[in-house]
Amino acid sequence: MLRLHNAALGFGDRQLWSGLDLDVAPGEFLAVLGPNGTGKTSLLKTILGEQRLTSGTIEFLGGPVRNGNRRIGYIPQQKLIDGGTPLRARDLVALGINGQRWGLPLSSKAERVRVDELLEAVGATSYANAPIATLSGGEQQRVRVGQSIAADPALLLCDEPLLSLDLAHQRAVSELIDSQRARSNAAVVFVTHDVNPILGMVDRVLYLARGSFRIGTPDEVLTSEVLSDLYGTPVDVFRSRGRIVVVGSDEHDHHDEAA
Amino acid sequence: MLHTGDDWWSHIFDFSNYGELLALVHNSILAGAILGVVGGLIGVFVMTRDMAFAVHGISELSFAGASAALLLGVNVVAGSVAGSLIAALLIGILGARARDRNSIIAVLMPFGLGLGILFLALYTGRSANKFGLLTGQIVAVDDPQLLALLVISVVVIAGLLLMWRPLTFASVDPDVAAARGLPVTGISIAFMVLLGLAVAISIQVVGALLVLSLLVTPAAAAMRVTASPLLTPLLSVAFAVASVVGGIMLALGGGLPISPYVTTISFLIYVVCRIVGARRTPGRAKAAAVESPA
Numbered sequence: 001m002l003r004l005h006n007a008a009l010g011f012g013d014r015q016l017w018s019g020l021d022l023d024v025a026p027g028e029f030l031a032v033l034g035p036n037g038t039g040k041t042s043l044l045k046t047i048l049g050e051q052r053l054t055s056g057t058i059e060f061l062g063g064p065v066r067n068g069n070r071r072i073g074y075i076p077q078q079k080l081i082d083g084g085t086p087l088r089a090r091d092l093v094a095l096g097i098n099g100q101r102w103g104l105p106l107s108s109k110a111e112r113v114r115v116d117e118l119l120e121a122v123g124a125t126s127y128a129n130a131p132i133a134t135l136s137g138g139e140q141q142r143v144r145v146g147q148s149i150a151a152d153p154a155l156l157l158c159d160e161p162l163l164s165l166d167l168a169h170q171r172a173v174s175e176l177i178d179s180q181r182a183r184s185n186a187a188v189v190f191v192t193h194d195v196n197p198i199l200g201m202v203d204r205v206l207y208l209a210r211g212s213f214r215i216g217t218p219d220e221v222l223t224s225e226v227l228s229d230l231y232g233t234p235v236d237v238f239r240s241r242g243r244i245v246v247v248g249s250d251e252h253d254h255h256d257e258a259a
Numbered sequence: 260m261l262h263t264g265d266d267w268w269s270h271i272f273d274f275s276n277y278g279e280l281l282a283l284v285h286n287s288i289l290a291g292a293i294l295g296v297v298g299g300l301i302g303v304f305v306m307t308r309d310m311a312f313a314v315h316g317i318s319e320l321s322f323a324g325a326s327a328a329l330l331l332g333v334n335v336v337a338g339s340v341a342g343s344l345i346a347a348l349l350i351g352i353l354g355a356r357a358r359d360r361n362s363i364i365a366v367l368m369p370f371g372l373g374l375g376i377l378f379l380a381l382y383t384g385r386s387a388n389k390f391g392l393l394t395g396q397i398v399a400v401d402d403p404q405l406l407a408l409l410v411i412s413v414v415v416i417a418g419l420l421l422m423w424r425p426l427t428f429a430s431v432d433p434d435v436a437a438a439r440g441l442p443v444t445g446i447s448i449a450f451m452v453l454l455g456l457a458v459a460i461s462i463q464v465v466g467a468l469l470v471l472s473l474l475v476t477p478a479a480a481a482m483r484v485t486a487s488p489l490l491t492p493l494l495s496v497a498f499a500v501a502s503v504v505g506g507i508m509l510a511l512g513g514g515l516p517i518s519p520y521v522t523t524i525s526f527l528i529y530v531v532c533r534i535v536g537a538r539r540t541p542g543r544a545k546a547a548a549v550e551s552p553a
Binding site: 048049050066067068069070072074076077081083084085086087088091092095096098099100101102103104105106130131132133144147148157 | 303306307309420421422423424425427428431432434435436437438439440441479481482485486487488489491492
């Protein structure tokens with residue numbers, strides 16, 4: 001359903017990645033991993049039609065990608081919404097249904113019913129009417145999941161949705177995303193710097209580093225051999241109690257950091 | 260001139276011959292009510308987009324435009340609109356990011372104020388006109404001016420109502436709004452144009468220095484007591500209209516500028532809302548802390 005062929009993306013002289021062939025099937029959970037600045041978020045922007053490939057082709061549901069496609073749901077990085085925002089949790093979800101429509105923010109009966117369903121699906125009913133700014137990061141992120149699945153998308157794009165959440169909320173939010181995948185057979189493209197919270201759900205991994213990449217199952221890609229090759233420097237991958245830890249990929253930044 | 264306590268007080272509040280005075284200023288009251296609607300509505304987005312400082316910056320350039328018009332003997336509203344729009348567009352285009360925006364405003368604001376002072380210093384006409392631009396002069400609204408204010412207000416209100424929902428989306432959640440295909444940049448520029456117009460007409464009432472009391476305080480007060488996307492603008496408009504109309508009516512007798520009345524009412528409403536809001540929010544904050552142990 002999502003197909004990139006010989007795709008390349010760069011800005012000016014800097015090539016982020018090239019020669020990317022990727023075919024994402026319905027219901028597939030793809031994790032996009034790699035250090036900062038390797039074009040993970042740019043890949044999402046390309047799928048969203050906000051960024052053009054330098055070369056190659058990208059297709060979604062058999063057609064070219066276009067900006068504003070309702071069949072794609074998007075969960076951005078967790079940014080806390082602060083005070084001075086006159087919205088309640090239910091209003092943020094409603095924007096997922098009709099936020100692109102011009103005019104006054106009035107919702108029809110059917111839309112209000114749908115908002116209630118979505119809030120319940122993500123377990124946010126108890127704070128549906130709370131001002132969004134008073135919610136914790138985990139609560140806000142649940143509401144965002146509700147917003148992103150409002151139009152029953154065929155593809156869910158998640159850009160570090162677990163960032164700065166505690167472990168319990170990391171698990172809860174990623175399970176919400178995975179259950180939506182299972183329920184509607186939507187594909188998930190999940191950008192993250194830490195694969196561990198979603199390791200049990202991931203079908204395949206796209207690992208970007210140094211302008212190059214590897215695609216495969218977590219077992220195929222997340223090995224010392226493959227990552228050492230990718231980084232061009234010795235990297236050790238340890239597995240302990242179902243967690244994966246990558247050591248030595250970058251002496252300064254990624255020391256001891258999980259893949 | 261010596262003021263006894265009584266004199267001083269009657270200078271602030273004097274309601275003799277009130278009926279006759281009221282008939283004389285119905286134009287001003289009408290203009291004030293409409294401005295209240297404009298300020299209350301646009302204030303909601305000024306708050307959501309965190310642009311209170313931008314309002315202040317635009318108003319100083321608007322003041323420069325108005326004083327240039329005064330000096331050249333052309334329409335003051337037109338001058339103030341021109342100044343406003345230039346400032347609003349500069350801030351909108353150059354200051355997409357908050358940090359850039361603040362520095363651009365801080366650069367523009369004193370420049371605008373300086374230009375305005377220069378033009379006023381060169382102006383040799385009535386000095387009441389000069390002071391009015393800074394602190395308000397609505398009692399002097401004549402028919403053609405009223406018409407100009409009305410037309411601009413209708414444009415701003417219609418524009419806001421038309422793009423209310425996408426503007427909310429783009430203000431609160433620009434990444435997702437862009438992903439959904441909303442022209443986030445275009446919306447933001449359109450908003451700056453409306454904001455420029457709103458500032459320009461507010462200056463006619465409360466003056467350049469006090470525009471915030473009409474474009475920020477009412478919305479800020481409303482947000483203290485509600486987060487409902489419908490109730491917030493309604494309350495904000497009610498507060499703004501109460502401040503302007505109430506201010507004009509109180510100022511009628513005294514012979515002082517209306518601004519202190521408007522700003523004081525608007526401030527008092529804010530204080531009350533803050534107190535009411537503070538009594539409510541702790542409950543929710545505590546509840547959130549219990550639900551989500553950090």
